[in-house]
Amino acid sequence: MTFKTPLYEEHVALDGRIVDFAGYFLPVQYPTGVIKEHMAVREKAGLFDVSHMGEVTFKGKDALANLNYILTNDYTNLKIGRVRYGEMCYEDGGCVDDLIVYRRGEEDFFVVVNASNRFKDVEWMKAHLKGEVEFEDVSDSYAEIALQGPLSGEILGKYTELPQKYYSFIDTEILGRKVMVSQTGYTGEYGFEIYCAPEDAPLIWRELLKDERVTPCGLGSRDTLRLEASMPLYGHEMDETISPLETGLDFGVKMNKDFIGRDAIAARHNRHRIGIRITGRGIAREHSDVFINDQLIGHTTSGTHCPYLKGAYAMALVNEAYEPGTKVEVDVRGRRIEGEVTALPFYKRER
Amino acid sequence: MKTPNELKYSKTHEWVRFISETEAEVGLTDYAQDALGDLVFVNLPEIDTTAAKEETICDVESVKAVSDVYAPLSGTVYEVNEELLDAPELINTDPYGAWLFRLNEISDADDLMDADAYAAFCETEAH
Numbered sequence: 001m002t003f004k005t006p007l008y009e010e011h012v013a014l015d016g017r018i019v020d021f022a023g024y025f026l027p028v029q030y031p032t033g034v035i036k037e038h039m040a041v042r043e044k045a046g047l048f049d050v051s052h053m054g055e056v057t058f059k060g061k062d063a064l065a066n067l068n069y070i071l072t073n074d075y076t077n078l079k080i081g082r083v084r085y086g087e088m089c090y091e092d093g094g095c096v097d098d099l100i101v102y103r104r105g106e107e108d109f110f111v112v113v114n115a116s117n118r119f120k121d122v123e124w125m126k127a128h129l130k131g132e133v134e135f136e137d138v139s140d141s142y143a144e145i146a147l148q149g150p151l152s153g154e155i156l157g158k159y160t161e162l163p164q165k166y167y168s169f170i171d172t173e174i175l176g177r178k179v180m181v182s183q184t185g186y187t188g189e190y191g192f193e194i195y196c197a198p199e200d201a202p203l204i205w206r207e208l209l210k211d212e213r214v215t216p217c218g219l220g221s222r223d224t225l226r227l228e229a230s231m232p233l234y235g236h237e238m239d240e241t242i243s244p245l246e247t248g249l250d251f252g253v254k255m256n257k258d259f260i261g262r263d264a265i266a267a268r269h270n271r272h273r274i275g276i277r278i279t280g281r282g283i284a285r286e287h288s289d290v291f292i293n294d295q296l297i298g299h300t301t302s303g304t305h306c307p308y309l310k311g312a313y314a315m316a317l318v319n320e321a322y323e324p325g326t327k328v329e330v331d332v333r334g335r336r337i338e339g340e341v342t343a344l345p346f347y348k349r350e351r
Numbered sequence: 352m353k354t355p356n357e358l359k360y361s362k363t364h365e366w367v368r369f370i371s372e373t374e375a376e377v378g379l380t381d382y383a384q385d386a387l388g389d390l391v392f393v394n395l396p397e398i399d400t401t402a403a404k405e406e407t408i409c410d411v412e413s414v415k416a417v418s419d420v421y422a423p424l425s426g427t428v429y430e431v432n433e434e435l436l437d438a439p440e441l442i443n444t445d446p447y448g449a450w451l452f453r454l455n456e457i458s459d460a461d462d463l464m465d466a467d468a469y470a471a472f473c474e475t476e477a478h
Contacts, residue, residue, distance in 0.1 A: 028415070033388060033389045033443075034388055034389050034413075034414040034415065035389040035391075035414065036389075038414075065473055092376055207401050220388070220414060281392075281394075281436075282392060282394065282412075283391065283392050283417070285416075285417070303392035304414055304415075305392065305412070305414050310390070312391075312415070318390060333417070
């Protein structure tokens, strides 16, 4: 079963190349092409349909305690109106999913999860609820639109006030429709995500596209942008066999509190996520073996051509935290191509 | 979608331009470049490689994925378009100018399609 997002007809009208992604029909690109869509986000503004993302709510006296137990991060001091990243782990330290938590009230949390993991996450969360908490999967009640790029604030600001800080949000209105707007995103760029009722999504989408500085962008550029910004993606840099510390997400793991998977995460840290810049000819994709002097050190988890940096980059999970500059080789379909370890992130916007 | 009349075409979306009775050059069609999306890398065959009809001869990479290029006819590679190494996007912008490689001692070219037949073939592929 593949679902259509509330913006499906818009994608078809814009001649998007539609694919089935995580159970949703979404455009991988529009006729503009991945590279131009990518550059639009780095230089101006790009508009993405991310309505496939899942949303759940935790409410009640023990909502906070539940999140602190189920997730790796600590939400105790998260202020109302702010957003915080976290992972959800199995007892063995492997990752169920990664997500972001919005604090809407003292006892009211809105959590955004990956589309591909939605049903698995909901099952896991439900199975571990304790105390006084109301849990609900509200995914089908929300559409989500991301406006990303250096001009995104100026453009969205024509319609509404904006959350001023990175990882903060406000409840507001766009064209008279109730929305929640956060300064968040998955592109490594300044930008906003807009949560609205599904029936209001086409109106807001079309309005934002009236500004000629806005380029509609598909899943292809979403992936190249996040890889260029070295943001981990579930199913690549994270999965049920990889602990968050191995992915290098130490900032989102608080070992001084009790949570599912803590002991296992503390006990194992055998692998490290590194960045590789390909210096030879070719492009390393995911699942390619990485070598130093013929010694297998690990494998790539994602890799592609990065349009803004104009080169091939990959992330890899390897046996040691190698220093930037270390020479490596990546096996690309039987051919070894040269690369070197490069500090993460590959791309960081100037603030 | 363009399908110039003077070229011949394969079902795997390569075009063939006959240079002489024994030589031909090969590239990717407009339909192929559109389906592949923005090309960012071309892995050309080596000189003197034997091209066997319908077998992989080299590959091209878009942002999204790597794709094999098949030899639309048999022959021996005597020249490759090195300009594409630094400018793979020429395949997107000028698919019928951006030849990949040239073959001599060519054979097995009889069943290639003409422009009309290829355009009709693409029409069926798209649906």
